[in-house]
Amino acid sequence: xxxxxxxxxxxxxxxxxxxxxxxxxxxxxxxxxxxxxxxxxxxxxxxxxxxxxxxxxxxxxxxxxxxxxxxxxxxxxxxxxxxxxxxxxxxxxxxxxxxxxxxxxxxxxxxxxxxxxxxxxxxxxxxxxxxxxxxxxxxxxxxxxxxxxxxxxxxxxxxxxxxxxxxxxxxxxxxxxxxxxxxxxxxxxxxxxxxxxxxxxxxxxxxxxxxxxxxxxxxxxxxxxxxxxxxxxxxxxxxxxxxxxxxxxxxxxxxxxxxxxxxxxxxxxxxxxxxxxxxxxxxxxxxxxxxxxxxxxxxxxxxxxxxxxxxxxxxxxxxxxxxxxxxxxxxxxxxxxxxxxxxxxxxxxxxxxxxxxxxxxxxxxxxxxxxxxxxxxxxxxxxxxxxxxxxxxxxxxxxxxxxxxxxxxxxxxxxxxxxxxxxxxxxxxxxxxxxxxxxxxxxxxxxxxxxxxxxxxxxxxxxxxxxxxxxxxxxxxxxxxxxxxxxxxxxxxxxxxxxxxxxxxxxxxxxxxxxxxxxxxxxxxxxxxxxxxxxxxxxxxxxxxxxxxxxxxxxxxxxxxxxxxxxxxxxxxxxxxxxxxxxxxxxxxxxxxxxxxxxxxxxxxxxxxxxxxxxxxxxxxxxxxxxxxxxxxxxxxxxxxxxxxxxxx
Numbered sequence: 001x002x003x004x005x006x007x008x009x010x011x012x013x014x015x016x017x018x019x020x021x022x023x024x025x026x027x028x029x030x031x032x033x034x035x036x037x038x039x040x041x042x043x044x045x046x047x048x049x050x051x052x053x054x055x056x057x058x059x060x061x062x063x064x065x066x067x068x069x070x071x072x073x074x075x076x077x078x079x080x081x082x083x084x085x086x087x088x089x090x091x092x093x094x095x096x097x098x099x100x101x102x103x104x105x106x107x108x109x110x111x112x113x114x115x116x117x118x119x120x121x122x123x124x125x126x127x128x129x130x131x132x133x134x135x136x137x138x139x140x141x142x143x144x145x146x147x148x149x150x151x152x153x154x155x156x157x158x159x160x161x162x163x164x165x166x167x168x169x170x171x172x173x174x175x176x177x178x179x180x181x182x183x184x185x186x187x188x189x190x191x192x193x194x195x196x197x198x199x200x201x202x203x204x205x206x207x208x209x210x211x212x213x214x215x216x217x218x219x220x221x222x223x224x225x226x227x228x229x230x231x232x233x234x235x236x237x238x239x240x241x242x243x244x245x246x247x248x249x250x251x252x253x254x255x256x257x258x259x260x261x262x263x264x265x266x267x268x269x270x271x272x273x274x275x276x277x278x279x280x281x282x283x284x285x286x287x288x289x290x291x292x293x294x295x296x297x298x299x300x301x302x303x304x305x306x307x308x309x310x311x312x313x314x315x316x317x318x319x320x321x322x323x324x325x326x327x328x329x330x331x332x333x334x335x336x337x338x339x340x341x342x343x344x345x346x347x348x349x350x351x352x353x354x355x356x357x358x359x360x361x362x363x364x365x366x367x368x369x370x371x372x373x374x375x376x377x378x379x380x381x382x383x384x385x386x387x388x389x390x391x392x393x394x395x396x397x398x399x400x401x402x403x404x405x406x407x408x409x410x411x412x413x414x415x416x417x418x419x420x421x422x423x424x425x426x427x428x429x430x431x432x433x434x435x436x437x438x439x440x441x442x443x444x445x446x447x448x449x450x451x452x453x454x455x456x457x458x459x460x461x462x463x464x465x466x467x468x469x470x471x472x473x474x475x476x477x478x479x480x481x482x483x484x485x486x487x488x489x490x491x492x493x494x495x496x497x498x499x500x501x502x503x504x505x506x507x508x509x510x511x512x513x514x515x516x517x518x519x520x521x522x523x524x525x526x527x528x529x530x531x532x533x534x535x536x537x538x539x540x541x542x543x544x545x546x547x548x549x550x551x552x553x554x555x556x557x558x559x560x561x562x563x564x565x566x567x568x569x570x571x572x573x574x575x576x577x578x579x580x581x582x583x584x585x586x587x588x589x590x591x592x593x594x595x596x597x598x599x600x601x602x603x604x605x606x607x608x609x610x611x612x613x614x615x616x617x618x619x620x621x622x623x624x625x626x627x628x629x630x631x632x633x634x635x636x637x638x639x640x641x642x643x644x645x646x647x648x649x
Contacts, residue, residue, distance in 0.1 A: 005211065005238070007040050012206045016199050016237065020192075028189040030104045030163035033236075038063040040238035046094040047214070047259055048243035054259065057094055059238055068156070069102035075157035076146055080132045082107040082160050085168060087126060087134035087141070089113040092217045093243065095148055097231070099135060100221070102151075104167075107160035111168040111180075112222035116534035121178050125170050128412050129180055166409065169224055171362040181224075181362045181408035188232060190406040191365050194387035195233045202371040204354045207331040208262065214240045214329075215263045216256060218270070224362045225336050230265050249277070253326065260329040267536040268340035271333075271355065275344045278325060284619030293321070300350040304375040311352075318351035326353075334358045334369060338537035339381075339439065339458050341465075346379045359383035359439060364424055365406045368392070368437065382436040392430075392437055393423075399443050400430040429456060445540055447476035448483045449519035455485055457540070460514055466506045468499065468642065471530040474520065475544045485520045487511075488543060491555060492642060493527040494568045494616065499642070500525055500555065525555040569616075570635045576611045577631060580604040590632040605629070612638060 009015035019036065026032035041060030048055050077086065086108045090096045103110045111129050113122055123142055126134065133144040135151060163185075171179040198205050206213070215234045219226030234241070242259045245251055255261065283290045296317045303310040322328060333348065336358040348355035356378060360366035370377065370384035386392045390404035403423045411418045429446075431438045441458035449455050457474035464472045470490040476483040487507065491500070504523055511517045524547070530538060546552050570590060578585040581598050594600035594608070609620055612634065618641035628634050 005040070005043050007238075013200065016196060019237065020196060023189070023192070028186055030165075030185040030188075033185055033188060033192075034066075034101055034105065034163070037235050037238070038066075043238040044212075044240045045235070045238070046097070046241050046243065048094070049245065049255065049258060062094065062098055065098045066101045066105060069098055069151060070105035070159050071156035072151050072154040073099075073102045073106040073108070074159045076151050076154040077106070077108070077133055078157060080108070082162070083109060083165055085109045085111050085129045085131040087111040087113045087129075087131045087136070087143075088222070089115065089122075089134055089136040089139060089141075090148065091115065091137075092221050092226075094241075096221055097235075097241075099148060099151065103135075104164045105159060107162055107164055109164045109166045109168060109182075112170065112227065114170045114222055115220065117170070117178070124178055125180060128178075128415065129168055167227075169222070169227065169362055169408075177414055179362060180412040182410050182412075183365070184409050187365065187406050187409060188228075190389050190404070191228050192232065192236050194366075194389050194406060195236075197387045198233075198369055198371060202332075202356075202369075202373070204373065205332045205371075209260050209329040209331065212240060212260065213263065214242050214259060214261045215265070216252075216261045217241050217243055218252075218264060218266050224360060224365060225265065225267075225358075229334065229336070229358065229360070229366045234263075256330065257327045261326070262329055262331045263333070264326070264330065265334045265336070265358075267337040268335050268344070269338075269531060269536045271335050271340060271344050271348065274325065275347050278321065278347070280617075280619060281324065282321070297346070297350050300375075301346075304379075307374055310375055314350055314352040321351045322353070325351075332356070336360060336366075339441070339462070341462050342379055342381050345381060349375050349378050354378070357381055357383050359437070361426060363408050363411050364402050364404070364426070365408070367402055367404065367406070370436070377436070380436075380438070382438055384436060386437075392432075394430055394432055395425060397443060398429050400426045400428045400437065400439070402426060447474060447485050449485055449516075450481065451519060453519070455516065455519060460516065463514060464507060464510050466503065466510065468495075469503055472507075473530050473538055473540065473543050475540060475547060477522075477544065477547060484522065485516075486522045486524060486547065487520050488530070488547065488552070489523060489525050490528060490530045491525050492616070493555075494572070494638075494642070495525070495555060496567070496569075496639070499639075524552070526552045527555050528553050567635065569638055570631055572615060573608070573612065573634050573638070574631045576608045579611075580607050588631065590635075591630055594629045596629075608634075616642060618642065 006012065006015040007019065009018055023032065023036050038059045041058060041063065043059050044056050045059045045062045046057045086103050088099060088103065088110050100110055111125065111131050113125065126141060126143055131143055133146065134141045135148060136145050137148055166182045166184050169181045169183065171181070215230055219230050221227055221231055242255060242261050244255055282293050300310060300314050303313050330353055333353060333355045335355060340357060345355055345357065356370045358366065358369040367390045368384045368386050370382045372378060389406060390402065393401045395401050401423050407420050407424055409420055427443045429440045429443055431440055441456045445457050447455040447457060455474065460474055461472050464487065470492065473488045475486050475488060477486045489503065489507065491503065507523055508517060511520050530543065574588050575585050577588050577592065577594060577598065581600055581604065592598055594605055612618065613620065616638050618638055628637050
């Protein structure tokens with residue numbers, strides 16, 4: 001550990017205690033938070049890759065940039081009264097951090113605009129907040145819009161003596177109505193002091209690698225999870241942020257390994273995607289490799305009752321798996337924002353990483369993280385216990401009630417301003433077991449079944465995921481009888497009648513095991529992805545509306561081709577043969593051999609295989625292509641691989 005990164009203190013705990021004690025003595029306004037956050041001037045605040053170079057910026061350099069930018073912002077927005085709202089519409093970057101503080105220092109209230117919502121909702125947020133202007137790189141708004149380069153080039157002007165009084169955050173946008181949540185510096189103070197709980201109780205959370213602790217900037221800074229858990233917590237203790245230049249898997253893995261990233265915080269969809277891809281990669285290496293992996297996972301499960309032995313085994317047994325994922329620098333990972341499957345938690349923890357579940361909302365901040373080092377607890381899906389200064393309780397309706405001083409000072413919804421309540425009903429369904437809290441779904445998502453009993457779709461969907469389908473979603477569709485529970489199942493666009501029949505039978509069997517067979521009588525297969533565009537979790541309202549409006553692309557058994565002439569997989573592969581050989585597709589039969597009949601080369605074959613892999617997402621491990629040189633044999637192989645595909649959400 002590099003001592004100078006801890007402000008001269010000998011240990012992390014003494015550094016944290018000392019810094020929080022100094023913060024206690026301040027006015028706890030944004031000016032104090034800014035000075036405390038940038039006090040370790042020599043520490044590295046930001047790293048990014050530019051070609052072959054790694055560019056590093058210190059807290060001292062960033063501090064100087066903020067001072068200049070705040071003077072430029074005061075000039076660019078001259079005439080706009082102090083404490084007015086100014087929107088910030090930019091992707092994660094060092095400049096975003098600097099402009100965030102520059103706006104506050106210039107006396108304005110930043111409105112953190114969500115880049116993942118449409119223009120209508122953005123304009124709603126601007127109108128409801130009364131924003132006078134927006135800093136935007138690209139998008140034009142109805143109010144005065146300036147680019148970051150305009151701010152940087154503006155002449156210096158005198159800043160007001162007072163920092164802005166609040167930061168406004170938009171809700172994630174998955175609900176029907178956008179909410180604006182206003183946080184003063186006092187709420188940020190309580191969130192920072194609450195993080196002491198994590199540092200003191202969870203040793204792995206403060207683990208450095210080669211003397212440094214680095215957070216990947218995966219989550220957007222404008223989101224409550226990204227702003228507080230990822231940025232505010234780590235910047236207060238002057239740790240380093242590593243820029244992710246794009247979201248491609250290759251860039252992500254290379255960035256983590258090149259910069260020795262130690263912490264990744266993300267939403268369940270990210271972890272589920274990595275999990276699915278890792279399993280496919282392991283399966284592609286052959287049956288023996290996959291069986292060996294499964295045996296290792298089962299041994300890890302057995303050893304989980306003895307954490308020291310468990311950690312020794314997982315670190316040794318799954319070293320190669322970690323090397324193919326994020327490498328050895330990663331020490332602590334958090335998931336939050338929606339439900340995550342226990343199989344995903346089990347995978348990451350069993351292979352030697354540490355993935356914990358957390359909880360928070362735009363209206364209340366980040367309020368709990370599972371801090372146990374016991375793998376059985378980590379894998380259970382618990383969101384832990386409330387952080388210092390937060391109180392949890394359960395309502396009569398089974399929803400989570402939260403109280404604490406870190407909650408938003410006020411929330412604007414549908415044009416109405418709601419001051420912070422003494423107790424906030426999250427509307428999240430919760431179970432309290434063995435001193436820990438488990439989020440089981442949303443009260444708004446409960447479906448009234450024909451028998452009058454409510455169906456909680458979240459836990460049911462987790463158990464209804466079957467091999468081969470891309471995802472499932474239970475909705476309560478309007479019907480003559482009131483509400484009809486319908487299971488929407490996303491399948492590949494090349495699924496045939498045989499596959500659909502098998503999926504339906506398996507799903508009915510699962511529904512029976514869950515005592516839902518008599519309640520969920522309708523199963524609808526669609527070719528659409530359930531999670532669309534920039535969504536990071538199931539948007540049940542959208543799916544329900546699209547189902548009711550007939551906008552989902554349904555796949556039925558009578559429409560799925562079963563003979564050679566209508567077989568979509570065969571047609572695609574035949575077209576690949578035709579493109580590679582430069583022949584009309586109708587001249588190539590199902591039994592045409594690429595080499596013996598068509599005179600194709602090895603290069604033609606590899607080009608065809610590459611197209612098939614891209615289209616269907618199936619793997620061709622070494623030796624798998626032996627004997628697969630006809631349209632029919634390749635189609636049969638693809639279908640078999642698709643049947644055995646991993647379950648995804």
